[in-house]
Amino acid sequence: MLQLVGVAKSFFDPARGEIRAIDAISASVPGGVLSLVGANGAGKSTLLRLIATLLVPDRGQVLLDGLDTRAHGQAVRARLGYLSSTTRLYPRLTGRELMRYVGGFFGLGGARLRAAIDEQCERFQLQGFLDQRIDAMSTGQLQRINLARTLLAEPSILILDEPTTGLDILAAWNLIEAVRAARRADRLIILATHILPEVEHTADRLWVLRDGKLIFDGAPQALGSGEAFAAAVHGLLSDGAASAPTAPAPPSRPHGETA
C-alpha cells in the first residue's frame, strides 16, 4: 500500500526559479496497477524517485506498507523493484552474474536464488543469452534482463518509469504483457508512461500529474475508452479539465524528462 501525505519536492532552475516538481500531493493506493501520466516535467519521475527513496521529500511523508521512506529507507528498498528508462546494467557482467548480484542484496542465496533465476529465466525466456555478457546484448534482451532482475525477489511494489522507452513495438508489447502477468493481489505496480493504450489496457488506477499537482485520481475507465480516453487525458494535461473530446491524442513518444 502506498500513501502520500502532503508530499512536496522543489527544484531550482536558474532561468525559471523554483520549480515545484511535486506540490503537496496526498493520495493512497492499496495495490494493483497504478498508472502515472503527465507531460514532460509534470513530476512523474520525481514522484517515483521519492517512492524509491532516491530523493527525500521537502515536506510530507511517503509511506509504503506503513513505512516512512525517510526513516525506514532500507526496509522500504527491500520491498520494491525499481526500473526506469535511464536504468543501465553492468556491462562487464553476464545476465546470470547480475541476477546473483541483485539477489544477494535481497537475501536470496543458494537454492532459493537458483530457483528464482530459473523462474525469471522461464518467465522472460532468457535461456539463450543469460550467460552472455551484458555489453553484447541487444536492447530488447537488455530490457528483459532488466525486468527479470527487477522481479527477481518478487517485490511487493514494482516501480516502472517509462520502461518501454527505446523499445520496438514488439518488445514494448511483450514488456507490457509481462507487467500484466506480474500483477498480483498483494503487489502494487506503478507504471509511469506516455503511451495511453498501455494505460488503458493495463492500469487499475490512474494518476494524472500536471505541474507537480495530482489533478486526477481514479479508474481509467472513468475517462472513457479509446479515442475518448485519449481526448480526456489530453484535456486534463492541457487545462486540467477532463472534457476535451475534440482534442487530438497526445504524442505517444516523448523525448526525455527533466527532474
Added chain:
Amino acid sequence: MNSAHVLHVFRKDGLEILRDRRTIFVNVVLPILLYPLLLLFFVQVVQLTNKQKSEAPGVILVDVPPAIAMSLSAAPAGPTPAPGAHGAAPAGSSPFEEGRLDAVRLIRTTDDPALAATLREQAAQLVRLHQSLETLHHSDGDDASAAAAAGGEEQLAEQWREACTRMLAVLRREGAIAALVRMPDRDGQQHYSVIQDEASRRWDAVDGIITQVLDDYRTALVVSRLRVAHLPESTLHPLQVTSLPIASIAATLRTRLGGLLPLLLVVLSASGAFFPALDLICGERERGTLETLLSWPVTRRDLFLGKLLVACTAAAISVALHMTSLGVSLAIAGHQINHLGGDLGGLYAVGLGTLLLCGLVMLPLIITLAAVALAVTGLASTSKEAQNYLTPFTLVVLMAAMVGLIPSTRPGLVLDLLPIVGPVLTLKESMQGDHLPWIDLAVTWVASMSLAWVVIGWSTRLLEDERFRYPGLVRAGWGRFRRWGVGPPVPGGLEAIGVFAIAAGGFTMLSGYAAVNAVALVCIPLIAFAAGPALLHCFLGAYDPRQTLSLQRCSGRSAALAVVLIPCAVALSIVVMLVQGYLMHGEPPAAENKIEEIAEQLRALGGMPLMVLSMAVLPGICEELLFRGTVLSGLRRGIGPIGGILVSSFLFAALHADPERFVPQFFLGIVLAVLTVRAASIYPAMLVHAGHNSTVLIIDQYGNQLQRFAVVRMFEATPVLVALVPVGLAGILLCLAAVRPHRAAVGVAGARAGV
C-alpha cells in the same frame, strides 16, 4: 555493518575490475613490465654507447716531458680515481696499472716545429693577456691606471677574444680539444698551460685525465726531491686513513632508502587507489547504474565499504607489484652494470621485517587515500571531471610525502598526527634509526586509522545525500540568501571547516601585530575571530542557534557534573602534558614564556580578576561557540558524531598553534565535545573550559609560592598517585556518562544517540 553485503559488493566490483582491461593494464601489467623494460632499455643504451667506436679526443703536447706523455697515453677512460692516491709512481713510469690506450689521442709536435712554435707563441700571449686581465680585476686604483695605460680594459678583452679565436682555430684544425704547453720555468717552478676547448662535449673526461696526470707528475717530482733530501716518502703523506664499513648491506640499504622509499610508497599507493576509484562510483554514475544500485536494499555504508575494499586491494596489489618489479629490476640491472654494485642479495637484505613494517604503516594511509579518492571522484558527473578533481589532490599528497626527502625531518608527537606526513616520517625513522620508534608508530597508526574512519564516515554520508546521487540538481541558495525552500537547521561539515579557516586565518594574521595592551591582545582575536565568525555564520546561514551553537538550557545535573569535571580536566591536562614531555624530551616541558608574559601584564593591569576574565572566562565563551558550537555541529552532520568530536578537537588543538600544548588541548577538546553532545547544550562546556583555564592560571600564579609543580613531583615520585590516573579518567568517563540533556532541549534523542 552487514559484512555479507560488503563482501558481495567487493566480489562483484572486483570481478568487474578484473574484466576491465584498462585497469588490469595500469595496475598489474604495467608494474610488472615497466621497470624491467625501462631498465633493460637503459642497460642496452649504456652498453651500446660503451661499444661505440669513436675517435679519442686529441691533446697536443708542446715541450712536455716524456713521463707526462707516457702517463697520458696510458690513461684510462671513465671517471678518474680520487687525486692524491697513495703510492704515486716516480717520474717516468705510468701511474696506471691498466688503461685504454685510446682514452686520449696524443699529438706530439716534435715532428712539426712550425705548429710547436705557433702554439708556444699563442700560449705565451694568452698567458700574458690572462695575467693582465687578472691584474686589472684585482688591482686598486693605481694599478688600474697602469693597466689602462697599457691599452685599457676593453682593448685587453678584445685582444683576449682574438687570441682565443686564433688558438681555437689551431686546435680544431689539428682535431684536438686541448693543448698542454710547457712554458718557461719561473722561480724554480715548472710552468704548464692547459689550453682547453671546454665547449667540446668530451672535455670533462679529458679534463679529468689531464688533471690527474699532472697531479701524479707533481707528486712524483716531490717524492724525487724528498729522496734527494734523504727524507722518506711518508713525509708527503703524514696521514693514512683506512675506511672500514662494518654495517650490514641491509642496514645500509635501509638508511639510503629511508628518505625515498616512503615517498615512493605514498605515490604508488595514491596512483594505485585513484585509478580503480575513478570507475567505482563515478563510473557507476556515468554508466547509469548508480541509481539502480541505490534503489536496492543495501546500506550506503556497506556499499561504500565494499567499493573501498576493492580500491584498497587494487592499491595494495599495485604497490606490491611496483615494489617487487622495481626491486628485482634494479638488482638485475645493478648486477649487469657492475659499477652500480647491486645484486639480488642486496634486495633480499632489505629484510622481510622492513617490508612488513612498510605494509603496516601504509595500510591506514591506503585506506584514507582510497576513501578520499572514492568520495572525490564520486562528486564528479563524468570520469573526466573526476580526473580534474584528483589532480590537485595528487599534488597535495605528493607535497606532503616529500617531507621525507628533507634530511633533517624526524617524527614527533604533533607531526605523527598529521595525515601522510606522520606515516612518511615514522617510516623514514624506522628505516634510518637505530631502533623502531614504537610510540610514533603507534600514534601515527592510530591517527591515520582515525582519519580513515572519519573519511569513510564522510563519504558514506555523501552517498546518502540526494545531491550526490543527482549532481545536476541546482542549489536553492544559502542561508538568508536562499531563494526558495527551507534550509537545514545546522550547517554541513565543509561549511564548519570554512568557519574554522576564517578563525585560524584571523588568529594567524593578528599574531603578527603588536597589540596596544595585553587585554586587546587576548580579547580582540577571541571576539573577532572565534565568537564573531560563529555567531555571524549562524545568523547569515539562517541556522537554528539552539542546534548549531547548542545555545539551549542545560539541566541542573549537567551543570553540577561540569563543576566536578573541572578538576578532572585540569588533572587530565597535566598528566597528558607530563606524559608528552617525557616521551618527547625526557623532562617536563618548559613554561610558556609568551603566555606568562601576557599573564603578568594582565595581572599588572587589573589583578587576578582581569587575568581570569581575559584568559579563562572569555576563551571559555568564545572558543566554545566556535568549536563546540559551529564546528562540532557541522562536523557531526558531515562525518557523524564520533568523527565530529575527534576532528573538532583536533582543530581546537591546532588553533592554539603550540606543539607543546597540542595533545593536552586535543584531549580537553574531546571531553568538552562529548560533554556538549551529551548535555545537548554548550553551557556546561563553557563552564568546564573557563574553570579549567582559571584553575591552571591560579596554579601557575600561586603554586610557585608553595611548591612549583608540587603535584607533578608527587605524581612522579609516588606510585600511589600514579594509580590515581585511571581513577581520574574513570571519573571523567562517569561524569560524562551521567550527563543528561534538559527536558526542553531540542534534538535530545539525536544528541543522545550521537554518542
